Amino acid sequence: MKKYPNLSKPIKLGNVTFRNRMFASPIGATDINADCVPGERTRAFYELRGKGGAAAVTMSELVVHPETDGSHMLHLDLQTVGALASFTFCADSIRRHGAVASIELSHSGQYAGTYMADKNKKQGLTQFGPSDGVRPDGMKVSALTKEQIADIVKSYAEAATLAKRVGFQMVMIHAGHTWLLNQFISPFFNKRTDEYGGSFDNRIRFTLEVLAAVREAVGPMFPIEIRMSGSELFEGGYDLQEGIKIAKAVEPYVDLIHVSAGSYQFGFFTTHPSMFGAHGMNVYLAEEIKKHVSKPVATIGALNDPEMMEEIIASGKADVVYMGRALLADPYLPQKVVAGEDDKIVKCLRCFACMAERPISQTRRCAVNPLIGREIEGTEVPVSRKSKKILVVGGGVAGLKAAVTSAQRGHEVILCEKDSELGGILKCEQAIDFKLEMYQLGLALEAQAREEGVEIRCNTTVDKAYIENIKPDAVILAVGSSPIVPPLPGIDGDNVVVVNDYYKNKEKVTDSVIVLGGGLAGCECAIHLAQEGKTVHLVEMRDELAVDANIRHRPILMKMIDELVNVHTGLQGLSISDEGLLCKDKDGKNILIPGTTVICAVGQRANRHIVEELYDVAPIVREIGDCIRPSNITNAMYEGYHAGLDI
Incomplete structure (x- = not known):
């Protein structure tokens, strides 16, 4: 049946x-x-x-x-x-x-x-x-x-x-x-x-x-x-x-x-x-x-x-x-x-x-x-003439795709992830209903990796000594990026949540929210919060929102923003208090944006310090994904797939 x-x-x-x-x-x-x-x-x-x-x-x-x-x-x-x-x-x-x-x-x-x-x-x-x-x-x-x-x-x-x-x-x-x-x-x-x-x-x-x-x-x-x-x-x-x-x-x-x-x-x-x-x-x-x-x-x-x-x-x-x-x-x-x-x-x-x-x-x-x-x-992954030991560092999109492809080639693959779960930045999407399929992508890639025989080691931080002990033939660095947290007074307060951690801190978010950062991640988070019935103010230093969104997604995104969110462009954040976010406009005038919760979504920074520490740890070292430059799922998948093919 x-x-x-x-x-x-x-x-x-x-x-x-x-x-x-x-x-x-x-x-x-x-x-x-x-x-x-x-x-x-x-x-x-x-x-x-x-x-x-x-x-x-x-x-x-x-x-x-x-x-x-x-x-x-x-x-x-x-x-x-x-x-x-x-x-x-x-x-x-x-x-x-x-x-x-x-x-x-x-x-x-x-x-x-x-x-x-x-x-x-x-x-x-x-x-x-x-x-x-x-x-x-x-x-x-x-x-x-x-x-x-x-x-x-x-x-x-x-x-x-x-x-x-x-x-x-x-x-x-x-x-x-x-x-x-x-x-x-x-x-x-x-x-x-x-x-x-x-x-x-x-x-x-x-x-x-x-x-x-x-x-x-x-x-x-x-x-x-x-x-x-x-x-x-x-x-x-x-x-x-x-x-x-x-x-x-x-x-x-x-x-x-x-x-x-x-x-x-x-x-x-x-x-x-x-x-x-x-x-x-x-x-x-x-x-x-x-x-x-x-x-x-x-x-x-x-x-x-x-x-x-x-x-x-x-x-x-x-x-x-x-x-x-x-x-x-x-x-x-x-x-x-x-x-x-x-x-x-x-x-x-x-x-x-x-x-x-x-x-x-x-x-x-x-x-x-x-x-x-x-x-x-070519739509089939070719089997390598010689099986190699490959270490993939990082279990986000790029790392998982590289691990799956490498394993399909017949290599012995070990994937190390410093967190307790795989998925990288996709884990953040599980709390936003219209982005759930992005979270599920991480789950699907993990299932594929396990099916292909990838050895997965979570809660594992990789350094030179760790790699020297494994002695891999090749290392694929997919160590991703980290959220940028601007050094504003009050940024470490209990009323501030970094957007990457929103899925772990939903209960901390009140009904009056300021989203600091009007890129794609900030805009989508603002829409989600507004759909939940919250009052949302979106603050962006530039004059335009979501400049990193593609030309098809951006129009519908902006339509949703216009309908649901209070937008403030051209403002630079100065400090955060219990009353909200104090900003400065282009004329130098201070403006207080009211809100009892601040979501920090000002962008990502490549983890170059990890790459620079590990760039010469094996005969072959390949960098992929956000650790090169914070980008998108498209590039992460593409780079991961081809890194797996190339080794």
């Missing part, structure tokens, strides 16, 4: 059987060449999720009509040399691991150029949509003519035909998230007065024409999936009741109704729930729509917990669960679920490292998975 029988159960769509109910949602490719065809990194990027046990893996956003959608995304045509081969290799790579290869057919409409790294180039594009208008960013939008609409319908059919030809076993029609078909369906965007605008039947007409053309092109038993927003979730957009009407209208043409949520323009963080939102927050949309249709329904939205996903399928809320970021964090999540090894799952942190990387470097990266975007370099 499977631990999660409903998640593990196959499902048949059209004439294709899918091995379980866990599908990999479309996530943008990692390298697209000048001709808009996928490169080898993209092939490997999608292959890993097929290898990890997902039942279906969907390539993201094949642009069907480049003439009206100038986005530099995937194109598939007969004219581009190498296009058919590139897509064939991608489909093959997914299929050879037992997964179904699917591809998303897309048109960005008035958001063409969204993923361009050079945003100025968007100014040279003609933006097409259902109606003439101007986007919020000032870009002019031109209404598509009936002739253009007919040509786009034809292009969907041609793209589906070619997708089937190169080996994809399903196509997904993207009609959600404010992309073109959704723009026509939405009463907010569609102001046409012809047969494609006005009434619901008119607004849905374009989508139905596309679906009918694709069905005719691929045949009656080839699976077609439609991706739709169950509700646009903004004023002026359509609601769930109209979402139900959309699902009922498209049902005759499709085999799977994929219910997402929100819109690109107004609800990015609803479509992609942040760490501040509930897991499965959009499931209710699929649950309600499923009551009104007979075709299978899929749901999506920050799903990564097997028990939650099992309940969704078992209770009939949906027939399929889609995961995006969760399968970047752990591509083998489906395989672990089917095998009943869910305790080994590395969960997505919902930190947006993956989404923040793409507009910056046009690649992908994951905070907890150093393979993502670099799968072509």
Whole structure:
């Protein structure tokens, strides 16, 4: 008997059987060449999720009509040399691991150029949509003519035909998230007065024409999936009741109704729930729509917990669960679920490292998975020709990852940690509910280390004599960082808690709190305390908060701060008393910020003194993580993994 029988159960769509109910949602490719065809990194990027046990893996956003959608995304045509081969290799790579290869057919409409790294180039594009208008960013939008609409319908059919030809076993029609078909369906965007605008039947007409053309092109038993927003979730957009009407209208043409949520323009963080939102927050949309249709329904939205996903399928809320970021964090999540090894799952942190990387470097990266975007370099840890004795000093993220990887290489690994518990700075996160998965990351890495045979020695301080006694072939220094505690009068008072120790001193925190330090850690702590109903003042010396947050996480972070926290920037702390924090502003004026508890969150300092003491204690010494420079989980995981590979 499977631990999660409903998640593990196959499902048949059209004439294709899918091995379980866990599908990999479309996530943008990692390298697209000048001709808009996928490169080898993209092939490997999608292959890993097929290898990890997902039942279906969907390539993201094949642009069907480049003439009206100038986005530099995937194109598939007969004219581009190498296009058919590139897509064939991608489909093959997914299929050879037992997964179904699917591809998303897309048109960005008035958001063409969204993923361009050079945003100025968007100014040279003609933006097409259902109606003439101007986007919020000032870009002019031109209404598509009936002739253009007919040509786009034809292009969907041609793209589906070619997708089937190169080996994809399903196509997904993207009609959600404010992309073109959704723009026509939405009463907010569609102001046409012809047969494609006005009434619901008119607004849905374009989508139905596309679906009918694709069905005719691929045949009656080839699976077609439609991706739709169950509700646009903004004023002026359509609601769930109209979402139900959309699902009922498209049902005759499709085999799977994929219910997402929100819109690109107004609800990015609803479509992609942040760490501040509930897991499965959009499931209710699929649950309600499923009551009104007979075709299978899929749901999506920050799903990564097997028990939650099992309940969704078992209770009939949906027939399929889609995961995006969760399968970047752990591509083998489906395989672990089917095998009943869910305790080994590395969960997505919902930190947006993956989404923040793409507009910056046009690649992908994951905070907890150093393979993502670099799968072509190898996804298996090679065994070393000669086993060595390796000492890892420090049991935080970097040290644990290095220890696990070194052990997988066949080395004898000893990991020493000065504290009684492993996890390093991640231990601090257990007291903040929306960061619990960061704490669980430490637990997962510890479980992996023990499974790989790493000898773990807690409550152990390492010095030169200790290392000389062990005589390791290599030492990996992952001794981390320590919190900066400014020498302010009163900083050692009972009313002061260093943010790293908050999880041990929650009971000391009163209902009136000052957080000193407006970096990422301080901001997130302030939000947590405010959510508990406390009055929170956040004090930062600089003019901006959370400058160390990534470009995707920072906007939602700042929104939460604006709603919940009293912010004071440009203030330098002078002293702490029972009344609060005395500060000095830029004009030299003293200001008292009231509060009965002060949380010190002014940053971290690398433990360089330990590194300098131990840098020459073995033939090979490697420094990783925060002891080089305080950074983030992404860099710690990456450096730990590669240190383990290199020795």
